[in-house]
Amino acid sequence: MELFIYIFAALFSVLNPIGTVPIFVGLTQHDDKKERSRISLWTAIDVFLILIISFFVGQYVLDFFGISIEALRIAGGLIIVSSGFSLLTGKFKKTRGINKKVENDVQNRNDIALTPLAIPMLAGPGSISLLIAFYQDHQETHEIIIASLAILAVAFSIFIILRSAHYLSKILGASGIVAISRIVGFIVIAIGIQYIVSAIVTIIKGNLMS
Numbered sequence: 216m217e218l219f220i221y222i223f224a225a226l227f228s229v230l231n232p233i234g235t236v237p238i239f240v241g242l243t244q245h246d247d248k249k250e251r252s253r254i255s256l257w258t259a260i261d262v263f264l265i266l267i268i269s270f271f272v273g274q275y276v277l278d279f280f281g282i283s284i285e286a287l288r289i290a291g292g293l294i295i296v297s298s299g300f301s302l303l304t305g306k307f308k309k310t311r312g313i314n315k316k317v318e319n320d321v322q323n324r325n326d327i328a329l330t331p332l333a334i335p336m337l338a339g340p341g342s343i344s345l346l347i348a349f350y351q352d353h354q355e356t357h358e359i360i361i362a363s364l365a366i367l368a369v370a371f372s373i374f375i376i377l378r379s380a381h382y383l384s385k386i387l388g389a390s391g392i393v394a395i396s397r398i399v400g401f402i403v404i405a406i407g408i409q410y411i412v413s414a415i416v417t418i419i420k421g422n423l424m425s
Contacts, residue, residue: 219368222362223365223369226345228406229295230369232372232373234395236380237384239254251378252378254327254377255380257326259373261328261338263369266343266369267366269338269347270349270363273350284351285415287347293407296408296411298341299402300404302396302403303397303404345410350362
């Protein structure tokens with residue numbers, strides 16, 4: 216249970232579905248309730264598939280390109296810290312990974328679940344690198360099962376949050392969403408720094424022992 220909570224909390228913080236609420240509201244403001252539910256469901260499914268594939272296949276991609284897990288941790292940590300800092304300072308704008316042209320384009324087509332919602336606004340480099348690094352350290356069967364369940368739980372949470380996005384937007388308001396995003400941002404920064412520190416410590420220990 217402790218491992219499940221750790222993975223769930225780390226992923227939930229990095230993905231920050233609460234911060235996606237105003238974006239989702241803006242992109243689905245002309246859709247009816249049934250269509251919003253459909254988009255919410257497929258966004259959650261897409262995020263789950265992206266994360267689970269990254270979790271199981273990511274290590275082989277690193278091996279193919281000759282990238283060490285420490286390099287991945289540092290790169291991923293920098294991305295996570297950057298995202299967290301943007302959340303904390305309120306500079307995590309609605310365009311998160313998309314420009315105005317793309318935003319206008321998604322308004323004119325029906326399926327926005329995969330892009331831009333699942334990618335890049337939810338499942339991005341930070342969450343993917345986090346899962347690849349986790350898989351490297353936890354390869355026992357029960358750990359893999361727990362991690363997979365945590366990914367599923369995060370995807371389900373995304374579905375619930377996006378499905379309730381229009382209600383949450385009214386209840387929390389812009390200031391409430393900003394406040395939550397900044398709290399999450401602080402946690403995300405801590406997660407990113409922890410990954411960077413762990414990688415540096417591993418590198419130093421390896422050099423001292425060699």
